[in-house]
Amino acid sequence: MSTLQLWLPAALMLVLLALQTPVTWAMAVAALGFFLLNLGEMPLANFAQQMAEGTESVSLLALPLFVLAGCVMNASGITRRLLHLAEVLVGHATGALAQMCTVLATLLGGLTASANADAAMLSKTIGMQMVQRGYSAPFAAVITSSSAIITALIPPSIGLIVYGFLAEASIGRLFAAGIVPGLLLAAGLMLTTHFVALKRGYKPQRESRAGAREVTQAVIDGLWALSIPVVILAGTRYGIFTTTESGAIVVLYVILVAIFGYRDMNWRDLPEVLAESVRDSASVMMMICAAAAFGFYLSWQQVPQAMSGWLAGTTTNAIAMLLLINLVLIVLGTAIEGSAALIILTPMLLPLVEGAHIDKVHFGIVLITNLTIAGITPPVGGLMYISSQTLKVSMGAYSREIAPYLAVMLGLLVLLSVFPQISLWLPDLIYGTGPVQ
Template structure:
């Protein structure tokens, strides 16, 4: 009975517009009051939720990404992508997806990708003759690549929650991320040919080399982080600090666009972003503790397994649940609440924890572009100055392809486990 109070109060708060973090906190406090449990428990569980060495890397990666963006990395990534792909029919749409794939190593979040790249490319695409709905749809859908290709903040959260190797999760996301990006490029090209979208002039080789030099430093940061973590040179937390130092050096001395007077503003902005994530993780941990006390995880597991113990059916049910939750809940909050609950169910039917981690993150970020409340879809529609209905219609082909990739990741373990298995074999 009290579990229903917890869930209904949370859902009501969400739908009246209360931010997810505070919806989790307020519904949890209401439960504690009604159960006559000391409110000090909330503070204890919040602290326990964020008292993790691995979580320290989140502010580091956020700061590094903001420093790189302030230093001019976003426009250089877009310039390089357009130089390579711009001459193809609908090349600016392809460049949009390619930029998201390269930008993934900098932001690690879908919303940052949509806002940063969309703010530049959606108006540029419309000016070149692309429809606003197509421009918004390709931007929103390609933003889902960011949290899959490493480094990824949701992967860090998933690893922290369950003790799964963050390095292996990073590695496991590489092939699914590339598959997703290439598939979205295929859809973009097909639509562009059908609608006769414009194509630019083929750039000279010297221009491509020059633009590659600009984007190289962003690509190299991802390589540096992955090599260091997987090679045992440093931990994810240490990697985030190295990324900050790297971003300052590149922005100040190579791109020469980062000014020392910009750094305090970037730090404050990064602190705000970090605080919002940490508050979310803290409140979600209180919510998850209450769920565990009410034995909700066991109830969910029993319910799923009572319907079927067939691996294919169980994975399908988990996918449907995560997709539904992902449409209205922020990715990190959903992970904190559901990932530890569903992981034992997945393991019970023979699914590898690393594969399940990639599947879960992919599920939830697809939800960010899924109508009616996908936040990335909202942001892209806002930038494109179109209605949500127009954006929804335009994103359906991209959403269909994303779901196909999700099915492959869910049912073909080698897609996510091949690279981690090479690491284990060393």
């Protein structure tokens, strides 16, 4: 195998990424280059075959189903009801709109399943309101993109589904494992916002704390939406349905709620909702196909084994290994978009994780948290771009505002790495310590 055949596909992908080529196409073109360089050893048809094989998993059925459920929820007025609930809960706090942003992102975690979708929604709704009411646009972009990270941890998360598929880990346990870290992240963001808002004089949204009757009414109004993670975890825990089947159950559940419960949607709205969910799902599935072909190149060249061997030679301590992996991922995250990094790096890191006897569910939460933090990190953070473009904020202004929030998130990442029970105690409580799918 020549040096050209070994390194040209990887170099080609990095060049395409530097030219701001969409991640899917960068991986696909690089993989195609590998197959063209090796026509003498394998037919070109293998390229298409590897892309197709990337979708051949029952676990991936959950992804488009949860995306569809989120689209139905957004079309049926759930976001508006949850925004009202967030306002009732924290509208009296200093920097109320920013606090509402974090609370709403936490409540929406079980609905959108996508951090990118959350960032777009939050920046278009609360972000624009913040700017109109005197908050700085860079601060609004930072809090909307940072809050969207919570969605990557609260079930059902697309990132957790993809990781579970790649790592052959229990998606049910991953869903349960993401809840506590997600809530801790929300608390950390809200505490940081309190001090920033206090310093800048960002005022409350309402004069006094909401009364018990108003809070109760707001909770009841949003109860259908808030019950979705409970339905998923309870159903999988007691064997009523698998995690994959829970996607279909949730779709049916939210359609019935939207049409007969809230009555803000009718059957005629479903074609447009279906079309939106197909577009959203297709973009993720195409990335998985491209990554499967690129992953074949990495496997063929034994890159995962080489990387694992290099890292394994540095330390034998599981915690030290996990912290070292975090450091590598943080550096890579400044150059590679989070979703692509998840798909490319998971197969490369798994042999190392298993060799160090690190729980795959625990590692999944650390990995997803790390790579989603990369979404708010310049220069290629996807969440950063979504919020910044919506609110017309430059990368320089955004970078100056992100520092305190980034520090809090990196601190949480270290805690999750050093203390695995933060992630594992809830799945162990719900499912026990044995494997579950």
